[in-house]
Amino acid sequence: EAGVAQSPRYKIIEKRQSVAFWCNPISGHATLYWYQQILGQGPKLLIQFQNNGVVDDSQLPKDRFSAERLKGVDSTLKIQPAKLEDSAVYLCATTSTPQAFFGQGTRLTVV
Amino acid sequence: QQPVQSPQAVILREGEDAVINCSSSKALYSVHWYRQKHGEAPVFLMILLKGGEQKGHEKISASFNEKKQQSSLYLTASQLSYSGTYFCGTEAEYPGNTPLVFGKGTRLSVIA
Numbered sequence: 001e002a003g004v005a006q007s008p009r010y011k012i013i014e015k016r017q018s019v020a021f022w023c024n025p026i027s028g029h030a031t032l033y034w035y036q037q038i039l040g041q042g043p044k045l046l047i048q049f050q051n052n053g054v055v056d057d058s059q060l061p062k063d064r065f066s067a068e069r070l071k072g073v074d075s076t077l078k079i080q081p082a083k084l085e086d087s088a089v090y091l092c093a094t095t096s097t098p099q100a101f102f103g104q105g106t107r108l109t110v111v
Numbered sequence: 112q113q114p115v116q117s118p119q120a121v122i123l124r125e126g127e128d129a130v131i132n133c134s135s136s137k138a139l140y141s142v143h144w145y146r147q148k149h150g151e152a153p154v155f156l157m158i159l160l161k162g163g164e165q166k167g168h169e170k171i172s173a174s175f176n177e178k179k180q181q182s183s184l185y186l187t188a189s190q191l192s193y194s195g196t197y198f199c200g201t202e203a204e205y206p207g208n209t210p211l212v213f214g215k216g217t218r219l220s221v222i223a
């Protein structure tokens with residue numbers, strides 16, 4: 001089966017600019033996650049969707065981060081404005097119980 | 112709460128064995144193990160459900176001690192391809208359908 005697709009793979013922006021990441025999950029996978037992985041650390045959950053509804057966004061910095069999942073399929077994660085500490089890899093994952101499938105991620109560098 | 116992994120890093124020669132531990136202070140429903148190579152996405156290795164069942168994947172196996180809320184990943188006769196960072200992801204028993212919380216990872220380097 002096709003994997004989780006993410007784009008872009010890499011992005012370099014200046015602080016205070018905005019950026020958006022896109023995720024196309026595996027067909028039929030209802031649960032979708034966005035994780036932030038800072039260099040040398042494990043993935044940290046930002047938001048969980050079940051179909052197009054938000055299940056858990058308690059760790060999403062809502063003053064600058066937003067996410068949506070259109071029609072329960074594709075998802076976008078946006079940061080506006082970006083800060084230096086947002087530099088990380090942003091991973092999208094979907095689940096087919098019990099396994100989570102990760103995309104290759106978007107590596108964001110904020111300068 | 113984030114599970115605690117140990118050791119943080121380990122270097123092995125080909126053919127040697129290693130154990131990676133993952134501990135949680137919360138009651139767990141499951142423990143997932145992933146391996147991530149540099150610049151790549153984490154790849155699922157195995158899941159252990161509450162019940163202490165031991166699983167195996169090639170020469171990699173794992174156990175889950177639900178009394179201690181601890182899981183261990185065993186790598187035997189390590190190969191160069193085992194190099195990478197190993198993460199445990201834990202799923203809390205309550206309230207259910209909770210997302211995985213990952214540890215900080217254990218960096219494994221296998222050398223010839």
